[in-house]
Amino acid sequence: MxxxxxxxxxxxxxxxxxxxxxxxxxxxxxxxxxxxxxxxxxxxxxxxxxxxxxxxxxxxxxxxxxxxxxxxxxxxxREPLQHLTGSAAFRHVELAVGPGVFVPRPETELLAGWAVDRVREAGEQPVVVDLCTGSGAIARALADEVPHARVHAVELDPDAFTWAQRNLAGTGVDLRQGDLADAFVDLDGTVDVVVSNPPYIPLEAWESVAPEARDHDPHLALFSGDDGLDAIRSLVGRAAALLRPGGHLGFEHADEQGRSAPAVVVADGRWSDVRDHPDLAGRARYTTARLAR
Structure with missing residues (x-):
């Protein structure tokens, strides 16, 4: 056609x-x-x-x-613009993107900036884990802006993992293929910052998703159970095991989840300083918290 x-x-x-x-x-x-x-x-x-x-x-x-x-x-x-050009700008880096990987969005740069600030504050050899790295956007930004950090990243989807390999080659990032639910058990209790842009769209919201995402982004990167919070629940539990006491967690969510996403963290019972943050348009966009000491 x-x-x-x-x-x-x-x-x-x-x-x-x-x-x-x-x-x-x-x-x-x-x-x-x-x-x-x-x-x-x-x-x-x-x-x-x-x-x-x-x-x-x-x-x-x-x-x-x-x-x-x-x-x-x-x-x-409605093919994504970034698929046509083969690249996506993210903070200070250019990422290779195409079919099979979630195209990083500008609003995620705010979460990445928060993570950069927290990692810079974490000492001489900070350890940071990017769960659900996708194209490697957040991990690449961290490696670029905090070169002394030890950056680890994980991605489950095989096609997205291939794109992450391409974008993180030569950066020193420890990239692994696997599920966020049991990623990096060898790092438990030693991590300063856990950051993630997990899937968070409810399955029932299928029709409301823009064609560029619904028809071209991998569904594994988009949808997460009936309420969109399944991956976030898993993320909160895994982050609690990975982080040292006082370590930081930050994750993105849908603008409709400005209350329900932080509520997941609060309900877990192991966190302090739970806060939600807006994007540049004033919409609820990401949640941060600290593992209680």
């Missing part, structure tokens, strides 16, 4: 402004949330230029226009 195109791609070079307008209209009609920005990023990818240098480009040659047409058609079909 063929998708929509931005227009004819044969003949002479076409003014870039006209290409942008037409491509943006196609994406807007398809319901893409940020059509103009997506077109800019696709153009930068096709032209192999930095985003800021697009202002220097005046026209698009026919072969480049044809490539852009194909990418716009795929994006209009």
């Amino acid at each position: 063929t998708g929509p195109t931005t227009g004819p791609t044969t003949g002479a070079a076409e003014p870039l402004a006209a290409v942008r307008r037409r491509a943006s209209a196609v994406l807007a009609a398809a319901g893409v949330a940020s059509p103009e920005r997506d077109v800019e990023l696709l153009l930068a990818h096709v032209l192999d230029v930095r985003l800021g240098n697009l202002a220097l480009v005046r026209s698009l040659e026919a072969p480049q226009a044809a490539e852009l047409d194909a990418l716009v058609a795929r994006r209009a079909a």
Whole structure:
């Protein structure tokens, strides 16, 4: 099945402004949330230029226009933008992403920043564990920003694990394939920070999930039981075993779970300083706590 195109791609070079307008209209009609920005990023990818240098480009040659047409058609079909470009920016690093791995979202950068701050405070040889690492985004950010830290990461899904291997190669991160429920038993009681972006979408919310995630992200990274909290319950228990007394836990959750996610931590009974934090849009986004001394 063929998708929509931005227009004819044969003949002479076409003014870039006209290409942008037409491509943006196609994406807007398809319901893409940020059509103009997506077109800019696709153009930068096709032209192999930095985003800021697009202002220097005046026209698009026919072969480049044809490539852009194909990418716009795929994006209009709600294929993730990052799958089309092959990369995703996350804090100060670029990650390779594609089919089979959860695409890291900007809101997770706040949780990663919290983890960076806590690890920096933890001494000369801090130990941090990233459970459900996916593409390796949080672990890679930690290794990049706190190079003296001992970073460990685990991922269950085989395809996602392959992407994490690629993104964490040469970083010194101890990456393992396995379940968060029994990961890193050799580190029990020695970890300073446990951080995670676990699956947290309720199974009943299937229809409400954006097509980019529902149809392209691995379901293992999205859905977690009837209330979306199954993985978080397991995470809280495992973190309590991994952390030293006073160690920190931080994990992401859905914006509707601003009360129910912290309640899981409180109900466990082993935690202090349980707090929930908003994202930049003011939505409840991640929970933090400390293992009671």
